[in-house]
Amino acid sequence: MFKRLPEADEATIEFHFDGQAYRAVAGDSLAAALLANGIGQFGRNAADNSPRGPHCMIGNCFDCLVLLADGRTAQACLTPVAAGMRVRPYDPATAGSPE
Amino acid sequence: MTANGGPVEVAVVGGGLVGAALAYGLARRGRSILLLDEGDVALRASRGNFGLVWVQGKGRGLPAYALWSQRSARLWAELAAQLREDTAIDVGHSQRGGALIAMSEEELAGFGEMLAEISEAVGPENYEHELLDHDGLAKLIPGLGPDVPGGSFTPYDGHVNPLRLLRALHAGFQTAGGDYRPRARLAHIEAVEGGFELRSQAGTFEAGKLVIAAGLATPDLARQVAVEAPIHPVHGQLLITERAAPRLAIPTNIVRQTDEGGFQIGYSNDELGYVTGTRLGVLRDIAHNAVRALPYLAGLRILRTWGALRIMTPDGFPIYARSTEHPGAFVFACHSGVTLAAVHAMICPGWIDGDGIPEEQACFSPERFDVQTTA
Amino acid sequence: MNATVDVELAVIGGGPAGLAAATLAAEGGASVLLLDEQASPGGQIYRNIEAVCDRRPAIAAALGDDYRGGLELVRAFRRSGAGYRPRASVWEIAGDGALAVVGDGGAEVLRARRLLVATGAAERPVPVPGWTLPGVMTVGAAQTLLKASGLAAGEAVIAGCGPLVLLFALQSIAVGAPPRAVLLSEGFGDYLRALPHLPRAVGSLDLLAKGWGWLRQLKSSGVEVVTGVSAVAARGGSAVDGVGFITGGGRRDIDAGLLLLHQGLVPNGHLLRAAGCAQEWDPAQACWRTRRNSWGATSRNDIAVAGDCAGIGGALAAAEAGRLSALDALYRLGHIGRAARNGRALPMAAALRRHLRPRPLLEALYRPPAEVLRPTAPDTVVCRCEGVRLAALTELRGLGVPGPNQAKAFSRCGMGPCQGRLCEATVGRLLSDEPPLAGRTPQTYTIRPPARPVTVGQVAALDGLAEPAGEVSGMLDR
Missing domain, CATH: 3.50.50.60 (FAD/NAD(P)-binding domain)
Incomplete structure (x- = not known):
């Protein structure tokens, strides 16, 4: 999987995914931040519930969807990570509902 | 040949x-x-x-049309079963009543008059309906917007996956x-x-x-x-959101939650000729109305908006x-x-x-x- | 927040074409606004270039001179005085030219007298069995992670064809994360097919030499390189754990926690199609592209196009095409005369021709294999969003479904959030006659707005729209 190269390792931000705390680098997309922490599955597909993670990283495939704390969906590859951010795996059964 | x-x-x-x-x-x-x-x-x-199996409000001025729509609505469960039998396809038929959401007191009063008139024409025993105030409607539609004055309900209505x-x-x-x-x-x-x-x-x-x-x-x-x-074309614009957890149990005149989970939101009526595109202002108006009716829709992402042409006769x-x-x-x-x-x-x-x-x-x-x- | 901004030229996309165009137009006196989805200028090719060159020298060195060469383009753009709106997605170009944009501040409508669409390229979807598993990504996606966040793709299996496959494998080696294996779909036949194009490409032998050099370098690096690979398939449960394929030596299987696919680039032209710009089929690149003249003018007289979103030509060609489009914009906006436009265009047009010269050779050499264009394994997921498999489309053929739009209605194929971007070409081919009639172009979906998702609440709060706002966009069906 992915590993952060030494000169890019400036992890200072803490964020949460699925209740767990992780560290990220300011400027990371949520997708990069999750992948850097060894998380490859971001959620489940809305139609067939199959496991999904980022595929294209340019906003086209929508397989990197996650749920924000307020229930909104976000494309992790286009969403910057922010300190204190709380994110959940995308799940069609809880999409639209706040934490 | x-x-x-x-x-x-x-x-x-x-x-x-x-x-x-x-x-x-x-x-x-x-x-x-x-x-x-x-x-x-x-x-x-x-x-x-829009996928509605709908009776409410249909047939004003032509009672035979009200009865004809009702006859079809009554046959719908049989059609759905027959199609499932013949093709193994579930058309997502659900017919547990439907609501008209009024966005103003005038509209609410108009619904009342319309339903009373049709009821009288076809016979009240054939036209069970209720006019509801805000609280009454909110019981059927949890999450209803605070400034919706009310609406109406008939038990005949429903929807399918068109x-x-x-x-x-x-x-x-x-x-x-x-x-x-x-x-x-x-x-x-x-x-x-x-x-x-x-x-x-x-x-x-x-x-x-x-x-x-x-x-x-x-x-x-x-x-x-x-x-x-x-026949002439009447343009209607609709939108559909991403899927979300089930929340809206019955279809309404302005929004329904599809069996797949997306909210389908409508709709406009415009005479534009043979054009199937969409207009930003219409999209905005549809979205604005929907958020007033159901504020929880605000956070859902719109996947698609489209225009379609109704096949309209002079009297509808x-x-x-x-x-x-x-x-x-x-x-x-x-x-x-x-x-x-x-x-x-x-x-x-x-x-x-x-x-x-x-x-x-x-x-x-x-x-x-x-x-x-x-x- | 929702104020209407009026500019003379709005440029959509901050890659080489958009940057070069915005720079030239702003320097030429036009009021320019560049809108881009990313947080910093550069596009995907020069992604995050300022920060990488500034703070991550080892990664910059690994990415190479072609990457670092983009820095001057970004610097010139920063100096040019052009307006810049990062992290902004255009979700619709309305019939009257209004731009519907969504960004950190919500949705808004902007107005520009002219539009230049420079939305670049996307990687061609590679529908192989198992490609929806977490851990199956595109090569470009992995390279984006390297550029944007300094993430190296460790122990990846890279499969496909095209220059990016070799380049990224070498970049991964350079940052100390060599791939486990590189599986190339091209074989001897591709080289034979490419030969007739060689004479035309002679003027750009340096570029060709670079490609051959990459392959030699990769083969000597100790990384396993397999050529003539077909039937690539990912296996795994909740994530990929291996990849199977067929080679001259028979069927093989390699363990892998990361499978990176690439079969070349296609124009990222959804927005243009939704705006009603006429398209044409490019048989050499096996993709649709926007019809345009040498200035980038499309069939809509308020919209021009430049760079890879109008047909793949690479970063250097994109920048020249952007400059040509910007010159034409300056002319049409009344900032320069026709003679000045034409005079200044000459060296740019010459450079553009030079950059495009090797394309036919590259296209012949790196043509995606038939199994990628038209998959055959029944359980292959064609539509990722809706999980529609090839077998379901075969069933629709049996029902007499005449094309992708009816197939979409009947199966939801192409109806998900990606709007068909990842399945359209496949569906078009699967539903066309078998074998495809010579010269017949695949059918396409009718594209509907929004090109990027925008929330109901954001749209509800839009202002700056007349009542009822705007003309009808989209297609006239007849």
Whole structure:
């Protein structure tokens, strides 16, 4: 999987995914931040519930969807990570509902 | 010469919801049926509609239409079961009542008058309905916006998945032995001995009887069998959101949650001609209205907005016609292809197969528009 | 927040074409606004270039001179005075030219007298069995992670064809994360097919030499390189754990926690299609592209196009095409005369021709294999969003479904959030006659707005719209 190269390792931000705390680098997309922490599955597909993670990283495939704390969906590859951010795996059964 | 080797008993022109329902019903009666359809890109209102099986408010000014819609609504569960049996396709039929959401006191009062008038015309015993204030409506629709004054409810209404319905009708038609021909836009109809010769994009066909259910292409074709069918397009814009957890149990006039989880939100009414695009301002107005009605919709992402053209008659009621000059030719046109799918599949095929349009439905003849059929 | 901004030229996309165009137009006196989805200028090719060159020298060195060469383009753009709106997605170009935009501040409508669409390229979807498993990504996606966040793709299996496959494998080696294996779909036949194009490409032998050099370098690095690979398939449960394929030596299987696919680039032209700009089929690149003249003018007289979103030509060609489009914009906006436009265009047009010269050779050499264009395994997921498999589309063929739009209605294929971007070409081919008639182009979906998702609440709060706002966008069906 992915590993952060030494000169890019400036992890200072803490964020949460699925209740767990992780560290990220300011400027990371949520997708990069999750992948850097060894998380490859971001959620489940809305139609067939199959496991999904980022595929294209340019906003086209929508397989990197996650749920924000307020229930909104976000494309992790286009969403910057922010300190204190709380994110959940995308799940069609809880999409639209706040934490 | 025929493109498929021999004449058929009935040719249905138009593979949308109306044509496919009629063709399906005819094929189930054991007739040899040909269904002529357009290609992949067609105006096809059946791919753009709102999916309601709806009675509430229909038939003001023509009680027969209210009764006809109700008759179809009552048959809908049977149609859904029959389609499942024939095709294994679940069309997502759910009919547990529906609500009209009023966005102003005036609109609420208008709903009250409208429902009272229809109820009186068809008999109150046939028209159970309730006018609800905000709290009453909010019991049916949790999460209702605070400034919605109220609405109305009837137990007859429901919704289906209109795209799966179209697929099921096509699949059922073919399972019953029907011959489907896409990319076969009909250009010319010639009355010949014992029936009709049909010249299409896909070749020439012969049929004993002819059913024209070609949506907005109907007027030109109907004229060739001496029926005037005054139809014009009315643009409606809709949107659909991403999927979300189930939240809205019953369909309403402005939003319904589909069986797949997305919220379908509508809709506009504009006379724009033959244009199927969308307008930003209309999208904004639709979204604005929806958020007022159900504030929880605000955070959902819109996946798609589209325009579709309703098949509208001058008075909004269906046109069902049998040609006087060519009694083997029938014309069907309406904008309620989902609601009326049950009667189109289960009742009307008997008319075509038998003695024609019954007296009870004679009110749907286009002669009501005072346009003489060209004799 | 929702104020209407009026500019003379709005440029959509901050890659080489958009940057070069915005720079030239702003320097030429036009008021320019560049809108881009990313947080910093550069596009995907020069992604995050300022920060990488500034703070991550080892990664910059690994990415190479072609990457670092983009820095001057970004610097010139920063100096040019052009307006810049990062992290902004255009979700619709309305019929009257209004731009619907969504960004951190919500949705808004902007107005520009002219639009230049420079939305670049996307990687061609590679529908192989198992490609929806977490851990199956595109090569470009992995390279984006390297550029944007300094993430190296460790122990990846890279499969496909095209220059990016070799380049990224070498970049991964350079940052100390060599791939486990590189599986190349091209074989000897591709080289033979490419030969006739060689003479025309002679003027750009340096570029060709670079490609051959990459392959030699990769083969000598110790990384396993397999050529003539077909039938790539990912296996795994909740994530990929291996990849199977067929080679001259028979069927093989390699363990892998990361599978990176690439079969070349296609124009990222959804927005243009939704706006009604006429398209044409490019048989050499096996993709649709927007019809345009040598200035980038499309069939809509308020919209021009430049760079890879109008047909793949690479970054250097994109920048020249952007400059040509900007010159034409300056002319049409009244900032320069026709003679000045034409005179200044000459060296740019010459450079553009030079950059495009090797394309036919590259296209012949790196043509995606038939199995990628038209997959055959019944359980292959064609539509990722809706999980529609090839077998379901085969069933629709049996129903007589005439094309992708009816297939979409009947199966939801292409109806998900990606709007068909990842399945359209496949569906078009699967539903066309078999074998495809010579010269016949695959059918396409009718594209509907929004090109990027925008929330109901954001749209509800839009202002700056007349009542009822705007003309109808989208297609006239007849």
